Each structure stands twice: as structure tokens, then as C-alpha cells.
Amino acid sequence: MTAVPLSMVVNGKPVTAEVEPRTLLVAFIREHLRLTGTHIGCDTAQCGACTIHMNGQAIKSCSIVALQAADAEILTIEGLSAEGAPLHPMQQAFSKHHALQCGYCTPGMVMTALDIVKEYPAPTREEVAHGLHGNLCRCTGYRNIIDAVMSGAKAMSEPGHESMNKEP
Ligand code: FES
Ligand code: FES
DSSP: OOOEEEEEEETTEEEEEEEOTTOBHHHIIIIISOOTTSOOSOSSSSSOTTEEEETTEEEETTSSBGGGGTTOEEEOGGGGSOTTSOOOHHHHHHHHTTOOSSOSSHHHHHHHHHHHHHHOSSOOHHHHHHHTTTOOOSSSOSHHHHHHHHHHHHHHHSTTOGGGGSOO
């Protein structure tokens, strides 16, 4: 199949490549860009492990082809904090609340959590649980994940963290 030129901005950096039209966005992110924090759990838009932000909204990156993200702004888990800098408050909250075991679901959970906080800056437990509906975790039983999102949302609302509510 003929490769097609593609450009987008990923974690604030312009990216250009040639991709086959059938390449999924998640495959482009992982295999071409080597950003392997975005995981593949099911490939059928069920599990949420591949969640990223496209133009400021959480999407499952296995559910579209890379060409559908042409000229888009993409944010992956790697874009949440600069190398060597402290983790994003939402990542810190996941760590503090033991919201992961194997960690496979965690990048997708964090990216979805940030989408929830964008919509509900001070979410209720119900709003968090509802917002995480499309993200599956086989290990934790979800309670600690909801605790972490509540705590991360609170940390993000504190002075000095306002910028964390915006896409980089
Ligand atoms: S890999 Fe995309 S939703 Fe499971
Ligand atoms: S921590 Fe293992 S799948 Fe969620």
C-alpha cells in the first residue's frame, strides 16, 4: 500500500512521517514515534489503555487511523511532565493512592482522568466513576483509582497548578 505524508504536533513537537493509510493512531504513536507509554489492551476500543488527547479531548487511539489525526495536537502520557521534572499532580495522586498494580491501564486512566477534571474541576465520586467507564483495570478494583482522581483533581485546583488544567 502506498505511504501517505502525515504531519501533527505531538507533545508540543511537530512530527512528520509517511504512513500507510490503514495504520492506527496507536500504532503510529508506539511504533513510529516510540512513545510506548500509550498501551494496546484490546485494539477494539473496549479497554481504554490507548487513551490519549487529540485537540484537547480524550480519545481511544486504537479507534482511528493516524491519518485522521493529520494536523492535530496530540498529547500522550509522556507529554504530561518534562524529563527530569516532577510528575504531573494526577500521576503523583495515582502513586500516592496506590491506584495501580501492574500499571498496564494506568497511562490511559490518567489521560481519561485529566479529561474528567477538564469537565468537572471538582468531580464527585459518581462523576469520576462514570467518566472512567470506558477504561478497564484488571487489578485494582477501581476504588483506589477513583480516590486518586479525586485527589489529583484537588491538587490541580490548588494555586500554582492552574496550568496543569490546560494542554501543554
Ligand atoms: S487498545 Fe484501545 S481501547 Fe483497548
Ligand atoms: S493496574 Fe493492572 S490493569 Fe490496571
